[in-house]
Amino acid sequence: GESVGLHLPTLSVQEGDNSIINCAYSNSASDYFIWYKQESGKGPQFIIDIRSNMDKRQGQRVTVLLNKTVKHLSLQIAATQPGDSAVYFCAEKREGFQKLVFGTGTRLLVSP
Amino acid sequence: ETGVTQSPTHLIKTRGQQVTLRCSSQSGHNTVSWYQQALGQGPQFIFQYYREEENGRGNFPPRFSGLQFPNYSSELNVNALELDDSALYLCASTLLMTRDGYTFGSGTRLTVV
Numbered sequence: 001g002e003s004v005g006l007h008l009p010t011l012s013v014q015e016g017d018n019s020i021i022n023c024a025y026s027n028s029a030s031d032y033f034i035w036y037k038q039e040s041g042k043g044p045q046f047i048i049d050i051r052s053n054m055d056k057r058q059g060q061r062v063t064v065l066l067n068k069t070v071k072h073l074s075l076q077i078a079a080t081q082p083g084d085s086a087v088y089f090c091a092e093k094r095e096g097f098q099k100l101v102f103g104t105g106t107r108l109l110v111s112p
Numbered sequence: 113e114t115g116v117t118q119s120p121t122h123l124i125k126t127r128g129q130q131v132t133l134r135c136s137s138q139s140g141h142n143t144v145s146w147y148q149q150a151l152g153q154g155p156q157f158i159f160q161y162y163r164e165e166e167n168g169r170g171n172f173p174p175r176f177s178g179l180q181f182p183n184y185s186s187e188l189n190v191n192a193l194e195l196d197d198s199a200l201y202l203c204a205s206t207l208l209m210t211r212d213g214y215t216f217g218s219g220t221r222l223t224v225v
Binding site: 034036041042043044045046049089091097098099100101102103104105 | 116216
């Protein structure tokens, strides 16, 4: 079957630390991966994406790494801020298929 | 440019009733998807609409149905509500056949009692 799962349900960090959120996926045919941030009472907000022909992509304070050999995806947040506190989801998509497949999420708690 | 808007924000229904949720897609987007998000879980794909037709469906029973209108807005209808239908229902829009991502609305929180 297909699933996108996460290693840790909750991650607690201090403000200013770097955060790493991990995700394992099982569908080797997936060709597009996205990280979303969901704050309480809001819908998922796009953070960064990566296609399967890449292994790294950087954004503002965020980096996504893709290891297709072990089907692993990670989101790195530099200098984590209290405003980064939220639930983070990885999602995958296959070309030609309509749906995003989400994991269960990791809650990031940032202490001042 | 407006984002995805959903209405209502909260709703309480009784088991067995029917409900209609609404979604206005982001300007320039022509495709709408609906997701169900149970508490503490990731969103689950219900279906997607493009050119006013369903063009993809997840593992949801036929009592979950939808519509898309010429202005690309959409409705999600759920008949014969069950307690397990209590969830956050999310709408997402995109421009199909492009590399545009999906923009999500804030959702409708449905509680079935």
